[in-house]
Structures are given as C-alpha cells and as structure tokens.
Amino acid sequence: MAQTPTGGMTDAQAQQRSEAIVRPEKPFNRFRWTVTITLLTLFFVTSATVDIELTQLAALPERTLFYLGLMYTPPDVTEAPSAITAMIESLGMAWIGTMIGALVSFPLAFLAATNLFGKPVVFAARQVLNFFRSVPEIVFLILLLPVTGLSPVTVALALGISSIGTLGKLGAEVIEGIEGGPVEAAAAAGGGRLQRIRWAVIPQVIPEIVALWLYRFEINIRNSAVAGAVGAGGIGTLLVRQIGQVREWAAAGTSLAIMVIITLIVDTISGRVRRRIIRGPTRAVDLGANAGEQPEGTGPGAGPKREGPTGSVGGGAVVPV
Amino acid sequence: MSAAPSAPASRPDSARPDKPPPPPFVLWGSLGLIALTLVLGWDWEYGIGFSLRDIYDNLGRHNPVLEGVRNLDWSTLASPTVLAGFAETFQMAAIATILGGIVALPLALLNSVTGAPNTFVYVAVKNFNSFIRAIPDLIYAVFFVAAIGRGALPGVLALFFLSVAVIAKLTSDIVDGIDQGPVESARASGASHTQMVKTAVLPQILPGYTSFALYTFEINLRGSAVLGFVGAGGIGEVFSNYYQRGWYDRLVAVVIGFFVVVFVVDRISIAVRKRLL
Amino acid sequence: MITFENASVTYPGGVQALKDVSLELGEGEFVVIVGLSGAGKSTLIRAVNGLVPLTSGICRVGDQVVDAHDKKAIRALRAEVGMIFQTHNLVKRTTVLNNVLMGRLHRTATWRTLVGAYTKGDVELAMQALERVEIVEKAYVRASNLSGGQQQRVGIARALAQEPKVVLADEPTASLDPPTSHLVMRDLKSICRDLNITMLVNLHFLDLARAYGDRIVGLRAGELVYDGAAEDADENVFRDIYGRSLTADDVLEKEGSL
Numbered sequence: 001m002a003q004t005p006t007g008g009m010t011d012a013q014a015q016q017r018s019e020a021i022v023r024p025e026k027p028f029n030r031f032r033w034t035v036t037i038t039l040l041t042l043f044f045v046t047s048a049t050v051d052i053e054l055t056q057l058a059a060l061p062e063r064t065l066f067y068l069g070l071m072y073t074p075p076d077v078t079e080a081p082s083a084i085t086a087m088i089e090s091l092g093m094a095w096i097g098t099m100i101g102a103l104v105s106f107p108l109a110f111l112a113a114t115n116l117f118g119k120p121v122v123f124a125a126r127q128v129l130n131f132f133r134s135v136p137e138i139v140f141l142i143l144l145l146p147v148t149g150l151s152p153v154t155v156a157l158a159l160g161i162s163s164i165g166t167l168g169k170l171g172a173e174v175i176e177g178i179e180g181g182p183v184e185a186a187a188a189a190g191g192g193r194l195q196r197i198r199w200a201v202i203p204q205v206i207p208e209i210v211a212l213w214l215y216r217f218e219i220n221i222r223n224s225a226v227a228g229a230v231g232a233g234g235i236g237t238l239l240v241r242q243i244g245q246v247r248e249w250a251a252a253g254t255s256l257a258i259m260v261i262i263t264l265i266v267d268t269i270s271g272r273v274r275r276r277i278i279r280g281p282t283r284a285v286d287l288g289a290n291a292g293e294q295p296e297g298t299g300p301g302a303g304p305k306r307e308g309p310t311g312s313v314g315g316g317a318v319v320p321v
Numbered sequence: 322m323s324a325a326p327s328a329p330a331s332r333p334d335s336a337r338p339d340k341p342p343p344p345p346f347v348l349w350g351s352l353g354l355i356a357l358t359l360v361l362g363w364d365w366e367y368g369i370g371f372s373l374r375d376i377y378d379n380l381g382r383h384n385p386v387l388e389g390v391r392n393l394d395w396s397t398l399a400s401p402t403v404l405a406g407f408a409e410t411f412q413m414a415a416i417a418t419i420l421g422g423i424v425a426l427p428l429a430l431l432n433s434v435t436g437a438p439n440t441f442v443y444v445a446v447k448n449f450n451s452f453i454r455a456i457p458d459l460i461y462a463v464f465f466v467a468a469i470g471r472g473a474l475p476g477v478l479a480l481f482f483l484s485v486a487v488i489a490k491l492t493s494d495i496v497d498g499i500d501q502g503p504v505e506s507a508r509a510s511g512a513s514h515t516q517m518v519k520t521a522v523l524p525q526i527l528p529g530y531t532s533f534a535l536y537t538f539e540i541n542l543r544g545s546a547v548l549g550f551v552g553a554g555g556i557g558e559v560f561s562n563y564y565q566r567g568w569y570d571r572l573v574a575v576v577i578g579f580f581v582v583v584f585v586v587d588r589i590s591i592a593v594r595k596r597l598l
Numbered sequence: 599m600i601t602f603e604n605a606s607v608t609y610p611g612g613v614q615a616l617k618d619v620s621l622e623l624g625e626g627e628f629v630v631i632v633g634l635s636g637a638g639k640s641t642l643i644r645a646v647n648g649l650v651p652l653t654s655g656i657c658r659v660g661d662q663v664v665d666a667h668d669k670k671a672i673r674a675l676r677a678e679v680g681m682i683f684q685t686h687n688l689v690k691r692t693t694v695l696n697n698v699l700m701g702r703l704h705r706t707a708t709w710r711t712l713v714g715a716y717t718k719g720d721v722e723l724a725m726q727a728l729e730r731v732e733i734v735e736k737a738y739v740r741a742s743n744l745s746g747g748q749q750q751r752v753g754i755a756r757a758l759a760q761e762p763k764v765v766l767a768d769e770p771t772a773s774l775d776p777p778t779s780h781l782v783m784r785d786l787k788s789i790c791r792d793l794n795i796t797m798l799v800n801l802h803f804l805d806l807a808r809a810y811g812d813r814i815v816g817l818r819a820g821e822l823v824y825d826g827a828a829e830d831a832d833e834n835v836f837r838d839i840y841g842r843s844l845t846a847d848d849v850l851e852k853e854g855s856l
Contacts (some may be wrong), residue, residue, distance in 0.1 A: 015591070021372055023725055023729075023734055023737065024734075024735055024736075024737050024738055026738060041413070043417055043419050044417065046411075046412040046415045046416050047416055049408075050413065050416065050473055050477070051409065051410065051472070051473055051554075052413040052472065052473050052474045052477070053472060053474070055476045056469045057474060060468075060469055060478075063468045064468055064469075067467065067468045091361065092361035092362070095357060095358065095361045096358065096361055096362050101356050127535065134580065134583060134584045134587055135425075135580055136543040136546055136547075136559070136580075136583065137547075137548050138557075139576055139580065142560075142564065143575070147336075204428050204498075222455075222457040223457070225457045225459070225460065226457045226459040226460075226547055228460050229463070229547070229550065236457075236459065239460055239463060240463055240551065243464060243467050244463050244467055244551060245465065247467065256456070259455070259456070259460075260452060260455040260456060263455040264451055264452070264455050267451070267455070273350075275352075276346070316830075325848075342809060377840060436812065500690075502683065502685055502686070502687035502688075503687050503688065503700075505683070506681065506683060506687040506688075506700070506753075506756070507700055507703065508649070508676070509676055509679075509681040510648055510676060510677065510681070510700060510701050510703055510704060510756070510757075511672075511673040511674065511675070511677035511678075511703065511704035511760075512673070512677035512703035512704060514698070515702075515708055515711070515712070516703045516706070516708060518687065519711050520696070520700050520703065520711065521689060521700075524689050524692050525689070525691065527691070
C-alpha cells in the first residue's frame with residue numbers, strides 16, 4: 001500500500017483516502033476525430049471525383065520503366081555539353097533573379113520590421129510584401145513576356161519580383177530577432193534612425209540575410225528550370241523540347257542527369273557557405289585545457305565540451321558528467 | 322589646432338594597432354558575389370544578357386496582355402471550363418498533399434540522426450531525398466505527360482513528388498531539434514528503435530509536420546497553375562489555352578481569379594498553422 | 599544485485615570519468631552516491647544500464663553482464679532497470695498515462711506501439727504505478743500542464759511500470775523545491791522497501807543523502823573514496839569525499855547542520 005507523505009494518519013484514514021481517489025475515465029478526443037474524419041473524407045471525395053483515366057493509372061508503372069529505360073540505357077553523353085550550357089543559363093537566371101529580389105527586398109525588410117518602424121509603415125510594407133508573395137511566378141512571367149520577350153532576362157525578372165515577397169518577410173523576421181542592446185546603445189549615443197540601422201542593426205543581420213539570399217537562390221534554381229519551360233531558355237526549355245516535343249529520350253536522360261547533378265552540387269556548396277556565414281569565422285574553440293573541469297548541474301545532454309564535430313552521434317551513449 | 326593642453330606623455334604610435342583588413346572570408350565572399358553577378362548577367366555566351374536599357378525601351382512597347390487588362394471579361398469565371406479547372410486544381414493539390422505527406426513522414430524520420438536506426442540507412446535516405454528535391458515539379462510533369470499522356474494524373478504525380486520532397490525536408494529539419502530527454506528515457510526502458518521513434522520523436526514533430534503539410538498544399542495549388550502548360554491538368558490548362566488563343570481579356574480575368582483563390586487559402590492556412598504551433 | 603569490478607570509463611575526448619571502481623550492491627538496498635560535479639556519479643549510474651559503456655572492467659546486474667554492444671540483451675536488461683532523470687524527460691505533448699506506458703514498451707509488440715493500443719494488463723499496471731505515486735487523477739492530463747514535482751512523480755511511475763528489479767535515479771530532486779524534494783525521496787524510499795527494489799540514487803544535497811540513504815558511496819575524480827552506512831557519514835566524511843570544506847550549496851535545507 002502506498003505510504004502517505006504525512007505520517008500520523010491512522011490506517012483506516014489512509015485506506016479511506018486511497019479508495020476515495022478514483023481513476024479517471026478516458027476522455028473523448030473530439031479534435032483528433034474531426035481532423036481524421038475530415039482528412040479521410042477529403043481524400044476519398046477528391047480521389048473519386050478527379051478526372052483521371054484509370055487506364056492511365058494502370059499503364060503507369062510499365063510505361064515509366066519503359067521510358068526511363070529509353071532515357072538511360074544506354075546513356076548518351078554526346079548531348080552533355082549543350083545540357084551544361086543550358087544549366088548554366090538556368091543558374092544565371094536564378095542568380096540574377098535572386099540578386100534583383102535581394103536588392104529590392106532589402107530596404108522593404110527594414111520597413112516591415114516592428115522594432116524599427118511604426119505600425120502604419122510596417123503594416124503598409126507587409127501588405128506590399130504579402131502581395132508579392134501571393135502572386136505565383138507564372139503570373140509575373142506572363143505579364144513580362146511582351147516586355148522583354150521570350151528571353152532569359154524575362155525569367156530573371158520574374159524570379160526576382162516573386163522573390164521579393166519571401167525575402168522581405170523572412171528578412172523582417174531576422175531583423176525583429178536581433179538583440180535590442182546595441183540599438184539602444186546607439187540611440188543613447190545620440191544616433192538617428194538611419195545611423196542606428198547602419199551601425200547597430202545591419203552588422204547583426206547581414207550574415208543571416210545573406211544566408212537567406214543563398215537559400216532563395218537554391219529555390220530559384222528549380223523555379224528557373226520551371227519558368228524556362230515556357231521557352232525562355234535554360235535547362236527547362238531544353239528538357240521540354242527533348243521530352244515533350246522531339247522525344248529524344250536519350251538526350252533527355254542526359255540533360256536530366258546534368259540538371260540533378262549540378263543542382264545538388266550548387267545546393268551543397270550553398271549549404272556549406274550558408275552555415276559558414278552564420279557560424280562566423282571562429283573555429284570550434286579548443287577547450288582541451290578545460291577538459292578536466294566539467295559543467296555543473298548535469299542533464300543527460302550536458303557533457304564535457306568537445307572540439308568541433310566530434311562527440312557522440314545518435315545511437316551511442318549520451319555523454320554526461 | 323590651437324595650443325591644446327599637452328597630450329598625455331606621448332605614447333609610441335606603435336601601441337595603436339592598425340585597422341585590420343576585413344577577414345578573408347568576407348572579402349572574398351563579397352567579391353565573389355559581385356563577380357558572379359557580373360559574369361552571369363553580362364550579354365555573352367554564358368550570361369543572360371541583362372540590360373536595364375533594354376527593359377526601359379521595351380516598357381513602352383505594345384503589350385497585348387496589358388490591353389487585355391483594360392477590358393476584362395469577368396464572365397469567363399463562371400464558365401464550366403474555368404470552374405472545372407479550378408476544381409481540378411484543388412483536387413490535384415489535395416490528393417498530392419495527402420499521399421505525399423504520408424510517404425514523406427517515414428522519409429523525414431529516417432533522414433535524421435535521431436530517427437535513423439543506423440548510419441547506412443541515414444545516408445541512403447538523405448541522398449534519396451536530395452535527389453528527389455533536385456527535380457522540379459514541372460519536369461516530373463513533362464516526363465509523365467510524355468509517358469502516359471495528358472490529363473490530371475501526370476499533374477498529381479508531379480505534385481506528389483514535390484510534396485514528398487518539401488514535406489520531408491522541412492520535417493527532417495525539425496526532427497534534429499527535438500528534446501532528446503524522452504528519447505533517452507525510451508532507450509533506458511528498453512524500447513526498440515521503432516518504439517522510441519513512435520513514442521518519443523513523433524509527438525514532438527507532429528505539429529510542425531502538419532503545418533508543413535498545409536504549407537505544401539498551398540504550394541501545390543500554385544504549382545498546378547504551371548503544370549497545365551505542359552498538359553498536366555488543372556487551371557494551368559485554361560491559362561495555357563487562353564494564352565495561346567490570344568484571349569487576353571479572359572486570361573487576365575482567370576489569372577486574377579486564381580490569385581484571389583490562392584490568397585484566400587493562404588490566409589486560412591496561416592491562421593490554422595498559427596493555432597497548430 | 600549490482601556488481602562493479604574494476605570498472606573504468608574513458609570518454610572519447612580523453613576524460614577519464616571512472617577509475618577502477620569496484621562495488622557491490624545487494625538486493626533491496628537504498629544506496630546514495632555523492633560527489634562533486636564531474637566526480638563520475640552520472641557515469642557510474644549510466645554504466646548500470648549501458649547508456650555509458652565501460653572502457654574496461656565489468657558491470658553485472660543480477661547474473662547478467664552489462665554489454666552495451668549486444669543490442670538485444672541490453673534492451674532486455676534495460677526493461678528490468680528503471681531510470682529516473684533530473685529533467686523528468688517526459689513527452690510533454692501527450693498524456694501522463696501515455697508517458698507511464700512508455701515503461702511497458704519493451705514488453706509491447708511493435709504493432710501495438712505504432713497504433714497506440716496497449717494491452718489492458720499494461721494499462722492496469724500503469725494505473726497502479728500512478729496510484730502508487732498518488733497522481734492517478736491526472737492520468738489523462740497533458741504532461742506539460744503539471745508542476746515540476748508532479749512531473750517527477752510521473753517519471754517515477756514510468757520507472758515503476760517496468761516492474762523493475764533495479765531503479766536508477768540521476769539527481770531526481772535537482773529541479774525541485776525542498777518540500778517536494780522530500781516527498782520524492784520519501785516515495786523512492788518507500789518503493790525500495792515495499793517492493794524490494796535495489797535503488798541507486800545520485801544526490802547533490804548531502805542532508806538528503808544522509809536522511810534517506812541506507813548506504814552512502816562517495817566518488818571523487820572518478821575514484822571510489824567512501825563506502826559506508828549513512829549514519830556514519832558526518833561532516834568530516836563528506837569533506838573527505840569532496841576534497842574541500844562544505845558550503846551552503848551542498849545542503850538542501852539551508853538551516854540546520856548535517
């Protein structure tokens with residue numbers, strides 16, 4: 001029987017007490033049920049009503065394998081150079097587009113930060129950014145086609161304009177997350193708003209914002225391939241032509257492979273650079289001298305500080321003091 | 322300067338450090354950024370030929386699309402084709418998101434150090450996910466249209482792959498950030514790897530996961546607009562149709578209609594996601 | 599019940615957390631480990647259920663050697679060894695009952711875990727564990743809605759639900775206020791007595807160690823420097839273990855002496 005915390009109760013009282021505590025009943029979780037049922041209904045209704053020919057569905061696996069076979073057995077590398085050139089063009093569109101978006105969104109991000117400007121300004125800036133975010137790239141593309149024609153510049157512009165929204169919003173979030181200390185100090189020293197921004201805010205946010213640009217660049221690479229599909233250039237145009245129009249499957253296979261490989265390479269480089277930017281120039285501090293002292297108040301995660309990326313990973317033992 | 326009170330007993334100038342040059346990373350990084358922009362922007366074989374002058378010149382040119390804006394044909398929004406197009410877009414996005422979400426969850430779990438039972442699986446799944454992400458949805462669509470013909474199915478497949486890629490990536494990012502405490506306690510009571518993941522990891526990532534799924538639904542809605550251009554169904558087919566026939570007045574009306582729908586869904590989704598997290 | 603034979607642990611960074619420790623704990627004993635931070639208390643406790651593998655030497659629980667590399671065996675062992683953590687380690691987003699049921703995981707089929715359908719027997723055991731720590735009325739409450747002391751009791755219930763032979767407690771009172779700390783220690787002591795469970799508790803506060811332990815083990819810099827009955831441990835003994843004079847931070851109740 002459970003021992004009661006306060007001694008001094010008679011056995012009879014203790015007995016009564018533990019009998020009085022009744023086990024609760026399992027509550028009915030309304031929220032979970034509604035969500036599950038809604039999702040299931042949604043799924044079945046849409047599957048049933050969508051206009052898909054079942055013959056297509058049946059033929060899917062076999063056809064997919066067949067065409068994959070055409071694309072890669074045997075692999076045809078003669079088309080590789082043109083694919084690489086096209087991919088570089090896509091990279092170019094993505095990069096220029098990202099730069100355009102970065103430039104325009106930079107001031108907007110500041111205007112949209114609640115810790116820098118007053119409510120009306122922030123509200124207006126945010127609405128502008130939301131507008132840009134909501135419009136799909138395709139719309140900008142369509143609108144721009146008559147202006148700059150079916151060329152890579154059009155795609156770059158379209159990508160740039162549609163990047164403004166996200167870059168601006170995420171940038172504003174970064175700015176709102178800074179430490180207030182330096183800003184206050186600058187104000188106390190008599191700095192005007194612009195000066196405060198220049199000296200206290202910008203140095204803090206630049207690394208993360210540049211990292212944002214690089215992240216957007218990665219996304220824009222994919223978008224530029226998509227936008228290129230309308231014929232404006234880059235790997236998108238090439239692939240659409242090879243698969244959709246002339247049906248040169250082997251060449252298409254090579255182009256696809258080139259696209260994936262280059263995308264992955266750029267992703268990796270960009271990822272490394274981003275992490276490096278955020279981490280800063282200090283290397284992992286060498287605490288070899290302090291290895292003997294260990295932190296207090298150990299939880300399962302706290303352990304002797306380690307150098308760099310060593311240390312237990314995943315399934316091994318946790319390293320406590 | 323006029324005779325100022327004498328400076329403190331002269332310190333040797335060498336005590337004052339010279340201003341250090343900017344750290345090499347920043348220096349080379351900024352130069353690299355600028356160089357890259359110039360190289361890629363210039364008008365040569367490997368650049369895209371970006372020129373502000375050209376843009377300025379062309380702005381004045383006859384723009385049929387903008388003309389279409391002047392007399393919009395709103396009635397087209399009520400036409401059965403357009404309504405069917407919107408409905409199809411919605412259906413495609415819903416199916417792709419639900420199926421994609423289901424497949425993405427285990428992939429996301431395996432794509433993290435905590436969730437993967439061993440290093441081999443982790444590396445394999447990580448590479449697989451990167452691979453899937455590298456292919457944009459339109460390319461999937463083009464492939465499937467060529468393989469099985471036009472219609473909504475290629476569109477659903479393309480969006481499916483996109484959904485898997487996006488949800489898996491976003492979810493696996495948060496898996497690595499969970500509280501390890503319950504993980505340790507599950508291990509300490511002798512639970513198997515699968516049991517640990519289900520009881521200690523999953524509850525922690527569920528809200529984020531659902532939020533990402535909703536976000537992906539939005540992406541799918543917008544994506545389906547483009548997919549129609551290659552014959553993969555949805556409202557994009559209507560766009561493509563009108564564009565090629567030059568019915569700009571109708572095109573712009575539908576585009577605006579589409580934009581409004583996306584906007585509304587966006588607002589709803591943001592509200593729901595806020596409540597979830 | 600628990601045996602250490604020349605156990606040593608050296609972490610990959612070169613830190614030697616345990617140096618040649620030999621110790622024997624009997625069934626149903628309530629043993630408290632004391633020592634400075636970094637003396638090796640956590641390491642010693644985690645060596646018992648293999649969370650920290652020994653670099654050399656042997657640790658045995660019952661007849662079984664603790665071998666962290668034999669995945670199946672170590673899991674079976676861990677099912678018999680309950681563990682209570684300083685930071686509770688509950689899954690905050692789910693109910694108290696689900697947390698306690700985690701103690702039954704080893705004995706539950708995987709499919710049941712995936713669907714969330716524990717057997718009636720398991721649920722009954724979990725409820726009994728909750729009754730034991732007197733928090734059963736909160737069975738369906740979300741874990742994050744409980745106070746620190748209540749969360750720790752849930753942690754104890756989870757360990758109890760395993761029907762363990764041994765319970766390890768790593769600074770279980772560290773984040774609790776004095777009255778709650780006493781409640782928790784009293785619970786642990788009574789569990790140890792009533793259910794004949796061997797209990798190994800790390801404590802930071804010396805007055806608690808003396809008040810509740812049957813036996814006190816002192817570690818300093820990874821070495822075993824004291825092993826004796828609790829009532830024999832006075833200020834001098836502790837000073838020896840710590841290697842420095844005692845401060846107010848070493849006791850829970852600031853007034854009164856050891």
